[in-house]
Amino acid sequence: xxxxxxxxxxxxxxxxxxxxxxxxxxxxxxxxxxxxxxxxxxxxxxxxxxxxxxxxxxxxxxxxxxxxxxxxxxxxxxxxxxxxxxxxxxxxxxxxxxxxxxxxxxxxxxxxxx
Amino acid sequence: xxxxxxxxxxxxxxxxxxxxxxxxxxxxxxxxxxxxxxxxxxxxxxxxxxxxxxxxxxxxxxxxxxxxxxxxxxxxxxxxxxxxxxxxxxxxxxxxxxxxxxxxxxxxxxxxxxxx
Numbered sequence: 343x344x345x346x347x348x349x350x351x352x353x354x355x356x357x358x359x360x361x362x363x364x365x366x367x368x369x370x371x372x373x374x375x376x377x378x379x380x381x382x383x384x385x386x387x388x389x390x391x392x393x394x395x396x397x398x399x400x401x402x403x404x405x406x407x408x409x410x411x412x413x414x415x416x417x418x419x420x421x422x423x424x425x426x427x428x429x430x431x432x433x434x435x436x437x438x439x440x441x442x443x444x445x446x447x448x449x450x451x452x453x454x455x456x
Numbered sequence: 457x458x459x460x461x462x463x464x465x466x467x468x469x470x471x472x473x474x475x476x477x478x479x480x481x482x483x484x485x486x487x488x489x490x491x492x493x494x495x496x497x498x499x500x501x502x503x504x505x506x507x508x509x510x511x512x513x514x515x516x517x518x519x520x521x522x523x524x525x526x527x528x529x530x531x532x533x534x535x536x537x538x539x540x541x542x543x544x545x546x547x548x549x550x551x552x553x554x555x556x557x558x559x560x561x562x563x564x565x566x567x568x569x570x571x572x
Contacts, residue, residue: 346498376560385546385563386499431498446498 345369346434346447354453359422363450365415365432377406377417378431380449386431389417394437422454459483462547462564470572475534477567479547487550488530489561490514490522492543499546505530537571544568 346367355361367375374393378386390399390406392415398407403420419426432447460481469475479488490502491514501514503522511522519541521533530549534541547564 383566385548385565387563388560391560444501446500448496448498 346432346445348430348432348447348450350450351448352451352453354455355422357422357424357454357456361419361422361452363417363419363430363452365417365447367413367415367432367434367445369434369436369445370413371437373435373437375406375408375415375435376433377404377415378433380429380431382428389430419452422452424454424456427452427454460547460549460562460564462545462567464567465565466568468570468572469537471537471539473537475537475569477532477534477545477547477569479530479532479564481528481530481547481549481562483549483551483562484527485549485551485562486527487559487561488524489548489550490520490530490532491546491548492516492541493546493566494543502532502545534569537569539571542569542571 349364372394374391376391377389379389380386389404390401392399392408394410405418408415417430429449429451431449434445463478486507489504491499493499500516502516502520503511503514505511505524508524508527511524521535524530545567548561550559550561
């Protein structure tokens with residue numbers, strides 16, 4: 343069964359610090375990998391999407407990297423802000439699949455404090 | 457710019473009752489989806505629709521019914537609610553071009569459903 347594992351489960355950092363979230367997947371071959379941000383009580387919002395041939399994608403202070411050989415992706419947040427407090431979800435789409443095959447990770451809950 | 461909306465935002469019901477969750481999008485996206493989100497699980501797909509009158513099962517369809525008579529609406533019905541259906545339900549949509557495989561899914565704000 344295709345799986346997406348995220349680590350750590352939760353993380354607390356001080357405002358202004360950097361952090362890196364991890365996503366390991368077993369889905370292969372895959373079409374794309376996405377990172378979503380989900381604020382408490384809200385729906386997920388897309389941060390980045392990378393195809394299998396891309397290594398990195400940035401969106402402001404968010405930078406996602408992808409290593410297809412090791413089946414790992416990371417989301418790096420630079421100079422964190424209180425508004426970065428949220429859950430971050432990794433989603434992998436298998437190649438040539440239907441919508442039912444999208445695999446969601448359980449997310450990393452990030453808390454940014456003063 | 458309403459985007460994608462869900463109603464109600466909160467719902468408490470009793471076991472055995474029928475409940476319908478509404479989803480409405482203003483972008484004319486072809487694809488629409490229903491997910492449930494529970495602690496310890498990633499988002500799980502219940503049903504999805506590629507266009508009006510076209511629906512298909514996802515990972516956890518049992519106990520749910522969907523319909524899509526109009527492109528903009530995609531209601532989800534729990535025919536006889538059970539406690540295990542207590543969850544947060546999210547509706548999502550994506551653009552036509554490339555379908556969901558390459559396009560971003562836009563999520564609604566969610567409906568928190570409690571079944572007593």
